Amino acid sequence: xxxxxxxxxxxxxxxxxxxxxxxxxxxxxxxxxxxxxxxxxxxxxxxxxxxxxxxxxxxxxxxxxxxxxxxxxxxxxxxxxxxxxxxxxxxxxxxxxxxxxxxxxxxxxxxxxxxxxxxxxxxxxxxxxxxxxxxxxxxxxxxxxxxxxxxxxxxxxxxxxxxxxxxxxxxxxxxxxxxxxxxxxxxxxxxxxxxxxxxxxxxxxxxxxxxxxxxxxxxxxxxxxxxxxxxxxxxxxxxxxxxxxxxxxxxxxxxxxxxxxxxxxxxxxxxxxxxxxxxxxxxxxxxxxxxxxxxxxxxxxxxxxxxxxxxxxxxxxxxxxxxxxxxxxxxxxxxxxxxxxxxxxxxxxxx
Amino acid sequence: xxxxxxxxxxxxxxxxxxxxxxxxxxxxxxxxxxxxxxxxxxxxxxxxxxxxxxxxxxxxxxxxxxxxxxxxxxxxxxxxxxxxxxxxxxxxxxxxxxxxxxxxxxxxxxx
Ligand code: SF4
Ligand code: SF4
Numbered sequence: 001x002x003x004x005x006x007x008x009x010x011x012x013x014x015x016x017x018x019x020x021x022x023x024x025x026x027x028x029x030x031x032x033x034x035x036x037x038x039x040x041x042x043x044x045x046x047x048x049x050x051x052x053x054x055x056x057x058x059x060x061x062x063x064x065x066x067x068x069x070x071x072x073x074x075x076x077x078x079x080x081x082x083x084x085x086x087x088x089x090x091x092x093x094x095x096x097x098x099x100x101x102x103x104x105x106x107x108x109x110x111x112x113x114x115x116x117x118x119x120x121x122x123x124x125x126x127x128x129x130x131x132x133x134x135x136x137x138x139x140x141x142x143x144x145x146x147x148x149x150x151x152x153x154x155x156x157x158x159x160x161x162x163x164x165x166x167x168x169x170x171x172x173x174x175x176x177x178x179x180x181x182x183x184x185x186x187x188x189x190x191x192x193x194x195x196x197x198x199x200x201x202x203x204x205x206x207x208x209x210x211x212x213x214x215x216x217x218x219x220x221x222x223x224x225x226x227x228x229x230x231x232x233x234x235x236x237x238x239x240x241x242x243x244x245x246x247x248x249x250x251x252x253x254x255x256x257x258x259x260x261x262x263x264x265x266x267x268x269x270x271x272x273x274x275x276x277x278x279x280x281x282x283x284x285x286x287x288x289x290x291x292x293x294x295x296x297x298x299x300x301x302x303x304x305x306x307x308x309x310x311x312x313x314x315x316x317x318x319x320x321x322x323x324x325x326x327x328x329x330x331x332x333x334x335x336x337x338x339x340x341x342x343x344x345x346x347x348x349x350x351x
Numbered sequence: 352x353x354x355x356x357x358x359x360x361x362x363x364x365x366x367x368x369x370x371x372x373x374x375x376x377x378x379x380x381x382x383x384x385x386x387x388x389x390x391x392x393x394x395x396x397x398x399x400x401x402x403x404x405x406x407x408x409x410x411x412x413x414x415x416x417x418x419x420x421x422x423x424x425x426x427x428x429x430x431x432x433x434x435x436x437x438x439x440x441x442x443x444x445x446x447x448x449x450x451x452x453x454x455x456x457x458x459x460x461x462x
Contacts, residue, residue, distance in 0.1 A: 167427065210422070217425030221395070225425060267363075 002066055004075040005251060012254050013073065015305040021253065022333040026263060032270050035335045042275045046328035047283070049297075052321065054286040056103040056299060056346070057082070057090055059115060061291070063107040064141045067162075067175045069209065069252040071303055074107040082291040084114045087121070089293055089316040094125045097321050103286070103346065105133040105299060110148060119155050131158045133346075136186035137179055149193045158203040159195060160242070160346075161187075166229040170211040187236045196238040205240045207348075213261040215272060215341055216243035219349045242348030245269075247300050247337035269336035277343025280350025283329045289316065297329045299346075300337075306330045362412045395424040403434040407442060 005013040012018055026032040039045035060081035063074035094102060102122045109115055109132055122130055132152065139148045152159055161183070164171045168180035187196075187204075194200035206226060210216050223241035230236040246252045248265060256262040283297040287308075293316040296302040307314040312327035343350035369376035387397050398421045405413030421431055 165427075170427075212422065214419050214422045217423055218394075221393075222425050 004066065004073045004077055005254060006073055007075065007077040010254065012250065012257075015303070018249055018253055019304055019306075019332060021257070021262075022248070026266065027333055032267060035331050035333055038270075038273055038336075038339075039278065039331070042278065044275075044278050047278075047281070047331055049325055049327065049329060050284045051325060052097065052099065052285065052287055054101040054103050054282075055090065055094060055099045055289065056105060056286050057087075057289045058105050058291060058299060058302060059087075059107070059109045059112040059118065061107045062111045063135065064111070064138055065108070065135055065176055065179065067251075068255060069174060069246050071247055071250045071252060071300060072107060073250045073303070078107065080291050081112055082114070082293075084117065086291070086293045086316065087114055087118045089319075090118075090289060091121050091125050093316060093319050094122060094127055097319070099127060101129045101131060102127045103131040103133070108135050108138045109133065110138050110145060116151060119151075119157060123155055129158055130155065131160055134159050134161050134186075135175075136161045136163070136183040139186040139189060140182050146189075149190045149195065152190070153193045153195070153202055156202075158205070159190060160205045160207060162207045162209070163187075163226075164209060164211050166226050166233075174211045184234050184236065187230075187238070188234065191235075191237055196236070198237075204238050205242060206238050207242045207244055209244045209246055213246075213256060213259070213265045213268075215268065216245055216344070219243040219342065240348070242346075243342075243344070244346070244348065245337045245340055245344035247334045247344075249300055249334050250303055266333065266336070269340045272340035273336060274339055274341060274343060274351050277339040277341075277351040280343055280345065281335070281338045282345040282347070282350075283338075286346075287324065293317070295319075295324075300334055301330055304332070304334070306332070357411050359411075359415065362415060365412070395421075395426060398424050399426060399430065399434045402431060403438045406435050406438040 023034075027034050036045055039047060058072075061072055061074045061078035062076065062081060063070075063072075063078065064076060066075040090102075093099065104115070104118070106112070112118075119130055119132070134148075139145050151157075162175070163183055164174045171180040171183065172178065190204055191197065193202070195202045195204035208216060208222055208226070216222075219241065222243060226241050227238070230238070248256055248262070248269075253262070256265050283301070286298060288296040288299045288302045290296065290302050294302075295308045295312075295314055295316065296306060297308055301307075308324065309327045309330065312323045313320050338344050338350075341349075366380070369380075387394065387401075392400075398417055401413065402417040402421050405417050418431065
């Protein structure tokens with residue numbers, strides 16, 4: 001697959017179709033309990049947020065890669081992009097609501113022409129931390145991006161990057177041919193300016209997600225492996241490794257259905273449901289903003305078109321922290337991905 | 352009558368063997384659970400051993416189960432294949448080493 005589902009006019013580009021699949025089949029006929037059933041059993045339904053800490057802003061779906069598992073269905077053909085006006089609204093809210101962390105994602109967030117402006121303004125607005133979800137290869141994609149490591153450093157950005165494996169094969173199969181080699185170069189460039197090095201305070205974390213229809217390995221064990229292998233072979237240092245579970249939406253859902261893995265995978269997620277992980281699901285302290293300024297419980301709900309509950313105010317314009325903190329989080333069966341095993345969030349395991 | 356000996360869906364029903372004998376089943380599953388706990392060997396090493404043994408005994412259920420378990424423990428395709436080659440070397444070697452007996456016998460019988 002070299003194009004997004006959207007560009008292929010795939011039926012799963014339609015979020016209603018994804019939601020239909022997620023609610024039908026084994027869940028409709030009672031063979032498997034729905035996520036709502038599971039939450040009810042542990043008195044967590046409806047799922048409610050804690051206080052808001054993280055603003056995860058998706059500044060556009062454009063990306064220089066077309067990874068097989070991408071839950072955003074991002075790619076070079078996606079043109080949706082956040083304008084500076086919408087970013088200004090975000091900055092206002094960051095100031096007013098005293099948001100601690102701004103988490104920038106995409107697509108490749110760096111491809112938004114106002115990306116650097118946004119980072120600088122957010123720093124002025126006084127956030128504690130700015131995270132950029134960088135796919136690494138963007139740094140090498142074009143000379144205008146070569147200085148990104150320096151820019152990140154100057155703005156004390158925390159870099160969190162996907163690297164599915166410490167060997168080329170799995171990485172390239174999931175993210176595209178040659179991605180591993182470029183990612184390694186980019187990591188070395190980040191290391192050069194001090195990222196991932198002790199004492200610099202410049203944090204660089206890696207994200208591992210399974211290259212297929214299985215759950216992630218133990219985070220600590222994998223972190224040890226990654227550290228050893230990347231150091232030995234490429235002299236790369238990094239801070240933490242986060243393992244995340246692939247959620248059954250968008251391109252990963254397409255993969256599951258096409259390869260006849262869907263039923264088994266959902267059953268695996270349901271069986272691995274961990275009540276302790278429910279406490280740490282990221283929708284509880286995070287709010288997701290799309291390129292148009294609409295609000296969602298998380299980036300996954302954004303991609304499914306599930307805006308926050310209407311009464312909470314669905315756009316930056318209507319931002320009201322009290323209403324938002326009292327909302328009910330919208331859930332479906334994809335949420336099982338966040339509560340399987342040790343749990344999964346943008347910051348790795350949660351239980 | 353069933354048309355096949357093996358059905359992938361039966362793997363999930365493994366626990367149902369307790370239906371015909373709960374006490375021994377419980378003992379077995381408790382033991383099984385303990386065997387695979389992290390110990391002097393890591394859970395990952397145990398998963399790889401299980402995968403290798405599954406190939407030796409040619410149990411399709413175990414091959415399925417320990418392929419996905421190995422992947423979930425961060426084992427690479429390369430490592431899984433090497434484990435199977437270890438099985439093959441031992442299995443092949445076990446047959447081959449008996450040829451010494453064959454040779455002994457043949458030599459004894461022959462003038
Ligand atoms: S780099 Fe990230 S956003 Fe881009 S296609 Fe891959 S997973 Fe999606
Ligand atoms: S998918 Fe989103 S809404 Fe569902 S549990 Fe995970 S973070 Fe929360």
